[in-house]
Amino acid sequence: MTLSATDRLAQVRRHALLGQVLLGAAIPVAVGGVLWRAASPGLATWIVAMGIALLAVLAWRRTRAFDTPWLVRQLDARRKDLDDSADLLLTPPASLSPLQQLQQARVRDRLRTRPAPDLRTPWPWARIAALWIAATVVIATALLWPGRAGEPGVLQPSDEPVPTTPGIPHLVAQRLHVAPPAYTGIAAHDEPSLDAKAPAGSRLAWTLRFDPQPTAAALVFHDGQRIALARDGDTWQATRVLAKSTLYRVVAAGTEGQPPTKLHRLDAILDRVPEVKVLAPDRGLSQVTVGQTRWPLAFEARDDYGITPSATLKLTLAQGSGENIAFKEQVMTLRGTGPATSRRFSASLDLKALGMAVGDDLIAQLTVHDTRSPSPQRAQSPGLILRWPADLGQESTGLEGLVKKVMPAYFRSQRQIIIDAEALQKQKRSLPAERFVQRSDAIGVDQRILRLRYGQFLGEEAEGEPQPPPTNDAEDGHTDDDGHDHAGESAQADDGHGHGEATSATGASFGREADVLEAYGHTHDHAEAATLLDPETRATLKKALDQMWQSELHLRQGHPDRALPFAYKALEYIKQVQQATRIYLARVGPELPPIDETRRLGGDRTGIAPRALGPLARPQEDDAPAPTRAWSALANDRVPVDAANLDALQAWLRSNEARVPDALDLFAAIDEVRGDPACAPCRQRLRALLWSVSAQPPAQVPRRDGADETGRHYLDALQQEPPR
Secondary structure (H helix, E strand, C coil), X not given: CHHHHHHHHHHHHXXXXXXXXXXXXXXXXXXXXXXHHHCCHHHHHHHHHHHHHHHHHHXXXXXXXXXXXXXXXXXXXXXXXXXXXXXXXXXXXXXXXXXXXXXXXXXXXXXXXXXXXXXXXXXCHHHHHHHHHHHHHHHHHHHHCCCCCCCCCCCEECCCCCCCCCXXXXXXXXXXXXXXXHHHCCCCEEECCCCEEEECCCEEEEEEEEECCCCCEEEEECCCCEEECEEECCEEEEEEECCCCEEEEEEECCCCCCCCCCCXXXXXXXXXXXXXXXXXXXXXXEECCCCCCEEEEEXXXXXXXXXXXXXXXEEEEEEEECCEEEEEEEEXXXXXXXXXCEEEEEEEEEHHHHCCCXXXXXEEEEEEEECCCCCCCEEECCCEEEECCCCCCCXXXXXXXXXXXXCCHHHHCHHHHHHHHHHHHHCCCCCCHHHHHHHHHHHHHHHHHHHHHHHHHHCCCCCCCCCCXXXXXXXXXXXXXXXXXXXXXXXXXXXXXXXXXXXXXXXXXXXXXHHHHHXXXXXXXXXXXXCCECHHHHHHHHHHHHHHHHHHHHHHCCCHHHHHHHHHHHHHXXXXXXXXXXXXXXXXXXCCCCCCHHHCCCCCCCCCCCCCCCCECCCCHHHCCHHHHHHHHCXXXXXXXXXXXHHHHHHHHHHCHHHCCCHHHHHHHHHHHHHCCXXXXXHHHHHHXXXXXXXXXXXXXXXXXXXXXXXXXXXHHHHCCXXX
């Protein structure tokens, strides 16, 4: 009897499970029918399967209510002759008393005489029929609804010309369905023609119909790629992901020998990198004011499709001065406000919580990402600097104390230049080439400022700063206690660079040549008169300046990797100079050789024979690049263009596609001339495009042919040492 009860429970549960699944399955089936038309069959099938599986799980959980107590209650309620003793049927006889065993036997006899009723719950046929009728109406409406603009399913008439020869397959109907990436938020749509402009990464689907039907068809692209069209009934289909702009045409089998079909263009719209604008503060370098405890920041990030809701604010605290600078970095996450394409990020920084003190610099930079999938693009804001000025009465010792501190430590340190160059080199792959060169050039400017500052101790003049002419004491306001050495009427005054400027211009202008040199001549050429350091330290500093020259050269050219070895060497020499303790100033004038005025501006042309200059070397026609040869060949409309020139031009264009502003336009122009060589407007259009891509003539004068015998004698004489 126990097994019979178990079988009855299993039967009831299966019946209830099937009924509930049958009742609820109409809803996912209706949704799947709509998605079959609106999206894709694969998505519709997946939705229907997942919906039915979810319904089965929920129905199974509800059938757990049909358990043994439920079975006993149902038997007692439907069979009054069981005397409410149905529970005895499920109990083993050994565990019952004699009276209970007697009652159990009576109940079994009554069930054998009249079987137990069917305990299965009837299905709600009325509700099942209503839901399935509604689902059928929804599916029929979705499948039979006439096509609208932007929905796949309707073919548009083709504008391809009909071949004059009968029986040649030609395109009669077409549809190009464009499905942009989901992150762009652009809905899928149909293009009115086979030309399209779509975001990069869009999925393109072609549906074409030919008359008569060809044996095969394909999409042929300008770079040689082919996509075979697959036949589906009376239509031909193909798909492709748009990665870059391209040209293509539809080619059907059996059209050999016919004029080429129309060339179509697909333009891939690249996702632009986000732009970050600083709203507050209004300057890149700010100073802490009296009583300021917080630093408000505000940024605005823009993107063509969208910015992620959160951004990263990187804070760098620079502490120390000179070569002893310590950095501490922190990262904060900011939540943006506003629309996805233009979000605003703001923060109010607590200076005390960040550990900022007198003499420190706080640098803030915001990093945002766009919503491009699967690889978001990143953009960074300009660095904002908050400076807490140190006590102006404080002075440094050693080499730093010889110069007034007017430049911040952030730009004054050779070590900081190395750190900036290394950081820029790590970002080379993520930065545009133009931006990379600009940042490298900015670091090179800092290297130049540092080189000029150290160069003052070797007597080098500041670049780009004109020196005023020497004047007398009455004009320039010199006094006996102005810091200059007024030793007589023609004594020299030290200008801090080792210059010797006369205090009396009148007395030095008319007199002996030595007095003129003493009054107006600079002493930079004399090593001992132009330095504040001992010879060994001066030599070390000279080596440091030479390394700075090389570092600056490569940084200004956009090669920080080549500049780093020289920057490291310069830092090593600067450390050696800072350890020097012996400093003195030599005050002796230079001993310049006298100038022989009789050899200048004499106009004597004895021994110089006149000779005619040779002709300039002109490049051979065969050595000219392909655009130049094709441009020359297209000059005469009456002469057919050579196919070899077009082939060479097309090969050159494929290898130099990135250098041409609009390579696809040039490819299309070449195709037009190749398809109709007698088309004069086509030739002129191609020739105009070639002019813009042809190599420009060099700006410098071309080198002439090698020197003749007279010229070689002249060059040899220039290399000889003059007699002493």
